Structures are given as C-alpha cells and as structure tokens.
Amino acid sequence: MVDGGGTGVEVSVVQRSRPAVPALAVLAHHLTGYRRTWRAGIFSSFLLPTLTVVGFGLGVGAYVEQGVDGVPYLDWIVPGLLASTAVQVAIAESTWPVFSNFQWTRTYFAQSSAPLRVGDILAGHLGFVLFRALTASTAFLLVTALFGALASPWAVLTLPVVALLCLAVAAPTFAYAAAVSSDSWLAMLFRFALIPMTLFAGVFFPVESLPDGLRPLAYATPLWHAVDLCRAATLGVPPQSSAVGHLLYLAAWAALGWVLAVRLFRRRLVV
Amino acid sequence: MSKCLVVVGGHRYGRPVTSAAPLIRARGLVKRFGDFTAVDGIDVEVRPGEAFGFLGPNGAGKSSTMRMIGCISPPSGGELRILGMDPVRDGPAIRARLGVCPQLDNLDPELTVQENLTTYARYFGVPRSTARRRAAELLDFVQLTERADSRVEPLSGGMKRRLTIARALVNEPEIVLLDEPTTGLDPQARHLVWERLFRLKQQGVTLVLTTHYMDEAEQLCDRLVVMDGGRIVAEGSPRALIEQHSTREVLELRFAAESQEAFAGKLDGLGERVEVLPDRVLLYVTDGDAALAQVEARGLTPAAVLVRRSSLEDVFLHLTGRTLVD
Incomplete structure (x- = not known):
C-alpha cells in the first residue's frame, strides 16, 4: 500500500491536532512502558508491606508492650509506614526516570516535538507517578487490613491523603531531577532528604520524642502532615493538628513544586 | 482535519x-x-x-x-x-x-x-x-x-x-x-x-x-x-552552486616530492584557481584533460593524476574553508 508510492487509492482520515486531553496521551505512553514490568512490581508492592508489617509491627512491636498513646504498636505504625511507602515510590519514580527522560532516553525531547506543551508532558508523567504511588498504597492497605491493623473504616481516606502527599513530594523532585547535571545528585536526595524524613517524621516514633530543636524540622516535612492524617484515619481518632492545615500545607508543597518543575522543564525543553 | x-x-x-x-x-x-x-x-x-x-x-x-x-x-x-x-x-x-x-x-x-x-x-x-x-x-x-x-x-x-x-x-x-x-x-x-x-x-x-x-x-x-x-x-540548487562557486572539473596532481609547494609555483596560469594541500595540488579548471596536457608540456611529471568533475564538496570547502571545526 505504502510501497505503491502514491498510487494508493484507499482513503483514510488521519487527524492531526492535539489530543482532547494531551496529558492523558502522555500518561498512556508511560503506562504502556509499565505494562512490561508491572508483574515484578506488583509482587514487591505486596511483599514489601507484608515484610514491614511483620518486621516492625510484630517484631519490634512485641517489645513495645505498652504501645504508643494507648494504641498497639502495630496499629500505630501502619499508617506511618503507609505514608512513607507512598513517599518512597513517589521519589523513586521521579528521580532517575525523570533524569533519564532528559539525559539518557531523551523521551521528553521526543514528546516536546509533538503538539504537547511542557505542562502536558509534566502532568502526564506526574500522573503516572501518582498511579504508581496509589497502587502501592492500595496494596499496602489490603495487606494491613488482612493483619487486622486498620481500626477504623475511615482508613479509606488515607488514599486521597497519600495521593496529595505523592504530589507534594514528586512535583519538587521532578524540578530537582530536571535541574541537576549528574545523577549522583539524585542519590544525595535519598541520603539527605528521603531517609532522614522517613526516620524522623513520626513514622516509627512520635515526633514529641525528638529533642526540642529537631522537632520543627520534622514538622516541616510533608511526610509528617500526611502521617498525622493517615494515623487519624486508620485509628478513627482526630489528628494531632488541624486536618485543613495539613491538607493546605501538602497542597502548598505540590503547587510550589509544580511551578518550579514547569519552570525547570521549560528551561531544558524550550531553548 | x-x-x-x-x-x-x-x-x-x-x-x-x-x-x-x-x-x-x-x-x-x-x-x-x-x-x-x-x-x-x-x-x-x-x-x-x-x-x-x-x-x-x-x-x-x-x-x-x-x-x-x-x-x-x-x-x-x-x-x-x-x-x-x-x-x-x-x-x-x-x-x-x-x-x-x-x-x-x-x-x-x-x-x-x-x-x-x-x-x-x-x-x-x-x-x-x-x-x-x-x-x-x-x-x-x-x-x-x-x-x-x-x-x-x-x-x-x-x-x-x-x-x-x-x-x-x-x-x-x-x-x-x-x-x-x-x-x-x-x-x-x-x-x-x-x-x-x-x-x-x-x-x-x-x-x-x-x-x-x-x-x-x-x-x-x-x-x-x-x-x-x-x-x-x-x-x-546543487548544480547551480557548483557552477557558481567552482569550475566544471578539478585536476588533482600528486607529486612524488616531499613538498607539493615547489611544484605549485610552476602551475601559474593554469586553471582558475590552484589549491595546494599537504599531499596534493588541486587545479580548478574547465577541461581537466587539456590542463593535464599543459602540465606535462611544462615538463612536470606528477606521480598520480586524477581528473574529476567538480562536486558540492569543492564548493563547500571553498566557502567554509578547510580548517577543522570541532
């Protein structure tokens, strides 16, 4: 047909415009790639929470006989682990993959030659990271429900919370990954941001146990705000601090991260 | 659409x-x-x-x-x-x-x-x-x-x-x-x-x-x-550029001696332009064979000879120079 070199008679209509929602076409691209690897991923998304629940909740929890704030240690730690899992997935998916799309596979450059805007490219990839964080969190919730570690049906509200948390950490990480010149900076982000945040933002022990001077740092992390909300939801108790305040704080991180990411993506893609 | x-x-x-x-x-x-x-x-x-x-x-x-x-x-x-x-x-x-x-x-x-x-x-x-x-x-x-x-x-x-x-x-x-x-x-x-x-x-x-x-x-x-x-x-067009910026043919002469420069001087008046390269001399001419006959008439005996049509490459090198650009 094509080899007919212009003598073809079949008529087709090829639309050449922008897709109705361009970011969805970008998301579809990332999902198509994910189809090839999801099996290995889904296994670890169930295995990892099982291991952490068994290890921390049951193993460490056996030594924390009085629990925390009158709550069994397993029940207390599960919402924290849920939020920190979402953060880990969100950061892992927005460091090397974003860096690679600029530096190695150059996928973003291919996308920017199509009728997409910088915001479409960013939103589509961010949507994929959100999808990854939400599926991992859902798997986590299912496993912990099987262990009977969710005390309240309000636990379903943790999903919108971790979604917002994911955007709050992924958007600035996108900006960071677009700004750095070498991937060794990405490892620094894990060492100096992700690991301290996971250890001290109220996941494993209450922030009140930290020395006074360190507490503000813990409260400044997006993770602590999500942990407090998730803990309130799974235990069915009011959060320590205002829920609206938590949500606004997370939304501010997401919004600021978005603005930065758009700016830094544009600096790389439109030159 | x-x-x-x-x-x-x-x-x-x-x-x-x-x-x-x-x-x-x-x-x-x-x-x-x-x-x-x-x-x-x-x-x-x-x-x-x-x-x-x-x-x-x-x-x-x-x-x-x-x-x-x-x-x-x-x-x-x-x-x-x-x-x-x-x-x-x-x-x-x-x-x-x-x-x-x-x-x-x-x-x-x-x-x-x-x-x-x-x-x-x-x-x-x-x-x-x-x-x-x-x-x-x-x-x-x-x-x-x-x-x-x-x-x-x-x-x-x-x-x-x-x-x-x-x-x-x-x-x-x-x-x-x-x-x-x-x-x-x-x-x-x-x-x-x-x-x-x-x-x-x-x-x-x-x-x-x-x-x-x-x-x-x-x-x-x-x-x-x-x-x-x-x-x-x-x-x-490629054709027009060649016509405009180069001659119809190029005569490439390779002399056995160390330096091609010595011979270049003896080629004065042949062709529109003489270009001396480290390993050969290029004569930009209308008719390569005729030019070669004149070269031989002057008693010069190049070790190797090539008559070819002018190419876009000649135009390109003429216009942008032979200096290496990195």
Whole structure:
C-alpha cells in the first residue's frame, strides 16, 4: 500500500491536532512502558508491606508492650509506614526516570516535538507517578487490613491523603531531577532528604520524642502532615493538628513544586 | 482535519495546491545563547514539495535553525512563519503538522518498535485503531515489519534511524524535518534511508534537512543553503552552486616530492584557481584533460593524476574553508 508510492487509492482520515486531553496521551505512553514490568512490581508492592508489617509491627512491636498513646504498636505504625511507602515510590519514580527522560532516553525531547506543551508532558508523567504511588498504597492497605491493623473504616481516606502527599513530594523532585547535571545528585536526595524524613517524621516514633530543636524540622516535612492524617484515619481518632492545615500545607508543597518543575522543564525543553 | 490518501504524507493529493506560498519563511532570523550568536540573521524560504537542505560545518547554526523551525526554540530576533503561523504563539498547532527526526535518536527503549509509533501517534490525537493501522503501514515503508514486536534496544543504528523516520510520519506531516538523517550509519543503511526519503519527496512531502555530507545534499536536495558561522554564505540548487562557486572539473596532481609547494609555483596560469594541500595540488579548471596536457608540456611529471568533475564538496570547502571545526 505504502510501497505503491502514491498510487494508493484507499482513503483514510488521519487527524492531526492535539489530543482532547494531551496529558492523558502522555500518561498512556508511560503506562504502556509499565505494562512490561508491572508483574515484578506488583509482587514487591505486596511483599514489601507484608515484610514491614511483620518486621516492625510484630517484631519490634512485641517489645513495645505498652504501645504508643494507648494504641498497639502495630496499629500505630501502619499508617506511618503507609505514608512513607507512598513517599518512597513517589521519589523513586521521579528521580532517575525523570533524569533519564532528559539525559539518557531523551523521551521528553521526543514528546516536546509533538503538539504537547511542557505542562502536558509534566502532568502526564506526574500522573503516572501518582498511579504508581496509589497502587502501592492500595496494596499496602489490603495487606494491613488482612493483619487486622486498620481500626477504623475511615482508613479509606488515607488514599486521597497519600495521593496529595505523592504530589507534594514528586512535583519538587521532578524540578530537582530536571535541574541537576549528574545523577549522583539524585542519590544525595535519598541520603539527605528521603531517609532522614522517613526516620524522623513520626513514622516509627512520635515526633514529641525528638529533642526540642529537631522537632520543627520534622514538622516541616510533608511526610509528617500526611502521617498525622493517615494515623487519624486508620485509628478513627482526630489528628494531632488541624486536618485543613495539613491538607493546605501538602497542597502548598505540590503547587510550589509544580511551578518550579514547569519552570525547570521549560528551561531544558524550550531553548 | 483533512482527507487524504493512505500514502506517507499524502496531503498533496488530498488538498488542492492553491498557491506556492512558502511553507517556511524566515527573515533576518536570529538565535542567541547568551553572548553567543548561533544564527545570525538568515533569510530562508521553503516552498511546498521541495527538498531543502542546510549545509555547513559543525557549529554553523544548522541545528539551531532546525529547532526554531521545529517550534521548540523561540527565535531571538527576526521573523519566522511556518505554515503561515507564528512558532511562538502557535507552537502546538504547527507541530501537529510537522514530522521531526532529531539528530540523536530519542526512541523509547522500554517500548516495542510498534508501540513507539502508536504511543507517539496519540500525541497527535490519532485514534487508537487508526494509529495501529498507520504504524503497520509505516513499518512496511521503512522495512521493519518483522521487527514490529521487538524491543528497540537491540536494533541496529540504521533500524533505529528508520524507526525514528517512521515515527516522524505518524501524523502525515506536511513538512518533515531531518537533522543529519544519516550521520553514523553504514553505507548500506545510508542508501536505504536516502531511497525512502526520496520516495517521500516523490509523494510531495516537503523535506527540510541538515547535513554535512555533500553526497547526501546532492542526492536529496532541490535547493540548499550553505551556512557558516550562523550566516548563509551561498544558496541555490546543487548544480547551480557548483557552477557558481567552482569550475566544471578539478585536476588533482600528486607529486612524488616531499613538498607539493615547489611544484605549485610552476602551475601559474593554469586553471582558475590552484589549491595546494599537504599531499596534493588541486587545479580548478574547465577541461581537466587539456590542463593535464599543459602540465606535462611544462615538463612536470606528477606521480598520480586524477581528473574529476567538480562536486558540492569543492564548493563547500571553498566557502567554509578547510580548517577543522570541532
């Protein structure tokens, strides 16, 4: 047909415009790639929470006989682990993959030659990271429900919370990954941001146990705000601090991260 | 949205050509990066159905120009209209009608050959079923049908380049931009790419390419500009450029002695121009054989002699110099 070199008679209509929602076409691209690897991923998304629940909740929890704030240690730690899992997935998916799309596979450059805007490219990839964080969190919730570690049906509200948390950490990480010149900076982000945040933002022990001077740092992390909300939801108790305040704080991180990411993506893609 | 035939980039058949208004029109186009001026006020017009080339050494400003035409790099000055639109304001609308084959392959290694085409087609709003059919046609066109379900990674350089060209055609573009389409390919792969590009041209697709291969430019381009230091130093068809900037033939003389310089002095008055290279002397002449007879009449006996037609490469080296540009 094509080899007919212009003598073809079949008529087709090829639309050449922008897709109705361009970011969805970008998301579809990332999902198509994910189809090839999801099996290995889904296994670890169930295995990892099982291991952490068994290890921390049951193993460490056996030594924390009085629990925390009158709550069994397993029940207390599960919402924290849920939020920190979402953060880990969100950061892992927005460091090397974003860096690679600029530096190695150059996928973003291919996308920017199509009728997409910088915001479409960013939103589509961010949507994929959100999808990854939400599926991992859902798997986590299912496993912990099987262990009977969710005390309240309000636990379903943790999903919108971790979604917002994911955007709050992924958007600035996108900006960071677009700004750095070498991937060794990405490892620094894990060492100096992700690991301290996971250890001290109220996941494993209450922030009140930290020395006074360190507490503000813990409260400044997006993770602590999500942990407090998730803990309130799974235990069915009011959060320590205002829920609206938590949500606004997370939304501010997401919004600021978005603005930065758009700016830094544009600096790389439109030159 | 227009009706068109299922031929690669077959718009020309589906739409009457009402005027030969240029598809690309640049006036005093400038691109600056900080203090560095990559493109320094060029005027270019590309007409429908034409194969237009940008020639030049590395750093001449070819790729910067291509990126501005591809609407991913805003001009720093001058005027640029593509398909009658403003690339800064109407970028997505213009890009919807362009096909781009970049210098560095940016295929998605996580996807199969076919998926690289179908996912890209969605960026142009092509429905899924149309995209699949289109991908099959294009894989046939670039002779990759049997690799449709293969990953991209193990493909050879030539296959990847052909796939990138196929991807540039998923939206049936009116203009295809090719930045050094055969750089790094082996001769077989180059010839296959040329043959496919020639076929596209026959079908009426407007091709805009950059190259520093003179044979590529002579093979493909109807018209070209030679760029150097961000400026256009010559413009015309390959034939016209040779006529204008070189002689009909070149007589290459290689003398056995250490220095060719010693002999060069004895060639005064022969031909329009004498060029002394470390290993040989070039005489730019109208008739090579006649000039050779005169050389021999002066008692000179070169160790090796070659009479050849002037090529675009002679023009290129004459205009942009022999100094190495890195």
